[in-house]
Amino acid sequence: MSNILNIENLSKNYKDFSLDSVSFSIEPGTVMGLIGQNGAGKTTIIRLIMNMTGRNGGKITVCGLDNIEDEIAVKNKVGYVSDECFLFYNTTLAKTAAACAMMYESWDGEKFSKLIKSWNLPEKKKIGALSKGMQTKAMLAIALCHKPELLILDEPTAGLDPVARIEILDILREFVSDGERSVLFSTHITGDLDKIADVITLIIDGKIRESMSIDMIEDKYAVISGSNDRLTRENEKCTIGLRRLNTGFEALVLREDLPKFESVSVKNPNVENLLTFSIWQNGKELAL
Amino acid sequence: MTKEERKRALTLEKISRKYCRTGIMSSIVFFEAIAVFIIDAAMFPIMAAEDSLFILLPFHIFTMGFMSSIFMIIPTSLMGDSTFFSSTATNNALRLSVSGSLTTGEFFSTLPFKAKDMMNLKLINFEKQFIVNIISVIIIEAALMVAESFGYTTLIETGALSVIALLISEIMLMTALISQSKYVQFIFGGMSVLIPFAAFLGFAAISDGAENSAEMAGRFDILEALGIFTGVPGIVIITVFAALIIFAGEYFLKNKKDVSWNLR
Numbered sequence: 001m002s003n004i005l006n007i008e009n010l011s012k013n014y015k016d017f018s019l020d021s022v023s024f025s026i027e028p029g030t031v032m033g034l035i036g037q038n039g040a041g042k043t044t045i046i047r048l049i050m051n052m053t054g055r056n057g058g059k060i061t062v063c064g065l066d067n068i069e070d071e072i073a074v075k076n077k078v079g080y081v082s083d084e085c086f087l088f089y090n091t092t093l094a095k096t097a098a099a100c101a102m103m104y105e106s107w108d109g110e111k112f113s114k115l116i117k118s119w120n121l122p123e124k125k126k127i128g129a130l131s132k133g134m135q136t137k138a139m140l141a142i143a144l145c146h147k148p149e150l151l152i153l154d155e156p157t158a159g160l161d162p163v164a165r166i167e168i169l170d171i172l173r174e175f176v177s178d179g180e181r182s183v184l185f186s187t188h189i190t191g192d193l194d195k196i197a198d199v200i201t202l203i204i205d206g207k208i209r210e211s212m213s214i215d216m217i218e219d220k221y222a223v224i225s226g227s228n229d230r231l232t233r234e235n236e237k238c239t240i241g242l243r244r245l246n247t248g249f250e251a252l253v254l255r256e257d258l259p260k261f262e263s264v265s266v267k268n269p270n271v272e273n274l275l276t277f278s279i280w281q282n283g284k285e286l287a288l
Numbered sequence: 289m290t291k292e293e294r295k296r297a298l299t300l301e302k303i304s305r306k307y308c309r310t311g312i313m314s315s316i317v318f319f320e321a322i323a324v325f326i327i328d329a330a331m332f333p334i335m336a337a338e339d340s341l342f343i344l345l346p347f348h349i350f351t352m353g354f355m356s357s358i359f360m361i362i363p364t365s366l367m368g369d370s371t372f373f374s375s376t377a378t379n380n381a382l383r384l385s386v387s388g389s390l391t392t393g394e395f396f397s398t399l400p401f402k403a404k405d406m407m408n409l410k411l412i413n414f415e416k417q418f419i420v421n422i423i424s425v426i427i428i429e430a431a432l433m434v435a436e437s438f439g440y441t442t443l444i445e446t447g448a449l450s451v452i453a454l455l456i457s458e459i460m461l462m463t464a465l466i467s468q469s470k471y472v473q474f475i476f477g478g479m480s481v482l483i484p485f486a487a488f489l490g491f492a493a494i495s496d497g498a499e500n501s502a503e504m505a506g507r508f509d510i511l512e513a514l515g516i517f518t519g520v521p522g523i524v525i526i527t528v529f530a531a532l533i534i535f536a537g538e539y540f541l542k543n544k545k546d547v548s549w550n551l552r
Contacts, residue, residue, distance in 0.1 A: 047551070052397045054548035068403075068546050075400035086394040103399050 010058035079143030089128030241277025252277030
């Protein structure tokens with residue numbers, strides 16, 4: 001089965017930031033987490049996929065269709081949820097859904113009714129009067145009900161309470177359970193990705209640093225910690241990211257480099273470790 | 289609503305054809321013409337006593353600019369909200385378009401619409417506006433000729449400056465559409481609406497300063513070159529110029545690849 005999303009050598013230049021030859025793909029039935037620090041380029045990538053902004057180079061295909069040439073077909077296959085509500089504020093959810101139903105090739109009105117009922121979303125209330133969590137659920141309900149094959153979510157759980165976050169994660173897990181649909185999920189909350197992501201794509205300063213299955217993170221990397229005297233000039237060069245404290249150091253290393261470090265504690269890394277240590281690539285001194 | 293119960297999904301082209309077609313354009317032009325004549329009828333008795341008809345003409349500019357702006361807003365809004373006309377909800381389309389205007393681009397970019405189709409729709413609206421401009425110039429020139437036939441003094445330069453103002457606004461609008469630069473779009477798109485108002489202020493200043501024949505004669509000398517933009521030549525100029533700008537816009541859009549919604 002072909003990839004749901006293919007991005008090849010994508011580039012975008014801003015005045016003080018550039019996306020540099022970004023390439024990755026998403027297989028069917030996969031939740032991909034897109035992680036990176038603030039301003040790394042996560043939202044830029046998503047907005048380029050949605051053709052919200054023009055690109056300077058590269059190619060994007062969704063289900064084999066070019067995202068610009070076949071934009072209408074692509075948008076029928078993509079459900080999008082933004083970190084900020086893009087729905088009309090002065091209209092109700094019912095009216096918005098009724099309008100959207102006429103614009104998509106497929107629309108599941110029954111599913112929409114079930115979703116808003118189970119999420120207690122007030123149909124007759126203006127969208128601007130809803131809480132942030134409800135607005136996110138409103139966007140998600142509309143995104144889910146036109147039967148997309150790819151869900152793209154840009155920081156959807158930011159600002160949500162834990163219950164709402166868990167509910168959304170459950171929906172995403174169910175969405176990919178048929179093995180044919182996929183999710184691209186950009187977030188800072190790496191704990192969410194630990195729960196549902198299959199693949200992680202790490203972007204740092206506009207460049208893809210890593211794109212791998214979440215299981216492979218533990219196979220490839222390790223987090224080590226020890227006293228500062230365990231660090232030498234030689235083995236320090238092998239650290240991917242390093243954090244020094246007065247009491248000792250912590251570092252992310254490749255497992256194959258573990259023999260270069262003596263008398264250190266080793267633990268399996270999680271998504272947060274991968275992100276934070278990649279940002280601390282040049283070492284971080286913490287005066288604590 | 290299932291797919292079987294609904295006809296084919298609405299496209300931008302269908303919506304624009306349904307709600308931005310000649311009927312709406314004609315009705316807005318008619319409304320503009322009525323507004324112009326009403327203002328003229330109201331102002332004539334006041335201005336005729338002082339034989340200062342040229343002061344009247346800035347109101348043509350004002351009306352024309354205002355109506356052109358309205359003409360831009362209404363079809364675009366109706367295009368966006370035509371689905372709400374057809375929905376089971378109550379008809380709040382215009383109010384919705386005003387409140388949703390800030391998020392319109394973002395919302396539409398998430399729906400199955402093509403960015404190039406939206407650009408084409410804007411171009412179509414511009415083309416209609418340019419036709420409205422030509423009709424407005426004809427109305428202005430006709431009003432001038434009628435006034436002259438009744439023996440009133442008219443300042444031909446006001447007609448000329450109105451043509452120039454329209455030409456500048458058309459260039460700005462098309463540049464704002466074609467350019468992918470946010471700065472150009474922001475500046476030109478906003479200023480193009482203000483051009484007619486700026487012309488009105490300029491005319492008011494001219495009319496305030498030209499209080500006697502000698503002064504007016506002096507000003508006529510300075511502005512004599514503008515005569516080419518009045519009367520039939522003025523109408524021909526704006527028609528040809530508008531056609532050229534439209535052709536440039538159509539050519540650009542036809543050959544433009546990778547059109548995006550050009551949002552933030």
